[in-house]
Amino acid sequence: MGKPEQILIIEPPSELRFRGPFTKIATTSYIKLTNPSNHYIYFKVKTTAPRRYCVRPNSGCVRPGGVTQITVTLQPIDFDPAEKNKHKFMVQAIINDKTWDSLPCDVWEGINPEEIMESKLKCVFENLVTKTTTAESALTTTTTKSEANTTDGKNKVIGDSSVQSSPKVPGETEEKLIKAAQEVNQLREEESALRQENLQLKEDLLQLRNVLMVNEASLAKATATKFTSHTSSESSTNAISILIAVVMVIIGYVLGKMI
Numbered sequence: 001m002g003k004p005e006q007i008l009i010i011e012p013p014s015e016l017r018f019r020g021p022f023t024k025i026a027t028t029s030y031i032k033l034t035n036p037s038n039h040y041i042y043f044k045v046k047t048t049a050p051r052r053y054c055v056r057p058n059s060g061c062v063r064p065g066g067v068t069q070i071t072v073t074l075q076p077i078d079f080d081p082a083e084k085n086k087h088k089f090m091v092q093a094i095i096n097d098k099t100w101d102s103l104p105c106d107v108w109e110g111i112n113p114e115e116i117m118e119s120k121l122k123c124v125f126e127n128l129v130t131k132t133t134t135a136e137s138a139l140t141t142t143t144t145k146s147e148a149n150t151t152d153g154k155n156k157v158i159g160d161s162s163v164q165s166s167p168k169v170p171g172e173t174e175e176k177l178i179k180a181a182q183e184v185n186q187l188r189e190e191e192s193a194l195r196q197e198n199l200q201l202k203e204d205l206l207q208l209r210n211v212l213m214v215n216e217a218s219l220a221k222a223t224a225t226k227f228t229s230h231t232s233s234e235s236s237t238n239a240i241s242i243l244i245a246v247v248m249v250i251i252g253y254v255l256g257k258m259i
Contacts, residue, residue: 003114003116003117004115004117006091006093006118006119007035007041007095007117008033008043008062008093008117008119009035009036010031010033010121011031011032011034012031013119013121014120014121014122015121015123015124016029016031016072016121016122016123017123017125017126018074018126019126019127020125020126020127021127022074022076022077022079022125023076023077023078024076025076026073026074026076027073027074028072028073028074029072030069030070030071030072031069031072031089031091031121032067032068032069033062033067033068033070034066034067035062035063035064035065035066035067036065037064037095039064039095039097040061040063040064040095040096041062041093041094041095042060042061042093042095042096042108043059043060043061043091043092044058044060044092044108045058045059045070045089045091045092047087047089047090048086048087048089049083049087052074052075052087053072053074054072054075055070055071055072055073056070057070061107072089084125087123088120088122088123089120090118090121091118091119091121092117092118093116093117093118093119094107094115
């Protein structure tokens with residue numbers, strides 16, 4: 001009699017992927033468990049490399065229609081090519097409706113192995129840099145340097161002057177970086193000067209506006225004063241003219257009586 005078919009829906013179904021680099025920081029992947037049945041499903045997660053991974057939670061219960069997410073964290077590691085292919089996970093599950101409120105560890109006691117549902121996941125590593133790859137790169141670099149030194153030795157015998165006259169790339173790069181830094185500093189100084197000039201122009205404009213406002217107020221006051229004095233002068237002239245006319249009338253009247 002074979003093992004029962006897995007009831008839980010497991011995502012991803014067959015491969016658990018981890019994206020590198022893996023040498024400096026921990027890498028995390030996730031397993032999603034969905035229970036489409038009307039039963040209480042208990043689960044636990046096993047791995048072939050328990051020292052390399054942290055699994056939370058590594059066991060529990062998925063209620064009917066429920067969903068549980070499992071976090072799988074790979075600790076920083078330098079992979080051995082012979083070891084990375086052995087990293088696998090297994091999700092085991094059992095149905096237990098009678099003791100669904102019990103602790104997960106108690107449910108598994110005395111369980112017949114033939115009743116356990118099992119699903120296996122293979123670990124897949126992306127952007128993997130192994131010790132062998134690093135060693136091969138170092139060997140290739142060393143070989144290239146050795147060949148370059150041999151070639152330089154041969155060329156030195158043929159044309160030493162051409163080798164000596166060739167510029168040093170690191171020196172040119174450093175010189176360009178220094179020149180670029182100087183240009184950046186100069187641009188910053190020019191920007192600071194422009195900002196100061198802008199502020200000074202704003203202050204001069206504000207002062208000019210204040211002076212114009214004062215002059216306009218003074219001009220308006222002077223115009224009002226002149227208009228008032230002119231009006232007073234015209235009123236006085238009119239009064240004198242009326243007074244003279246009255247006097248003339250009186251004199252005429254008196255002279256008429258005398259004659």
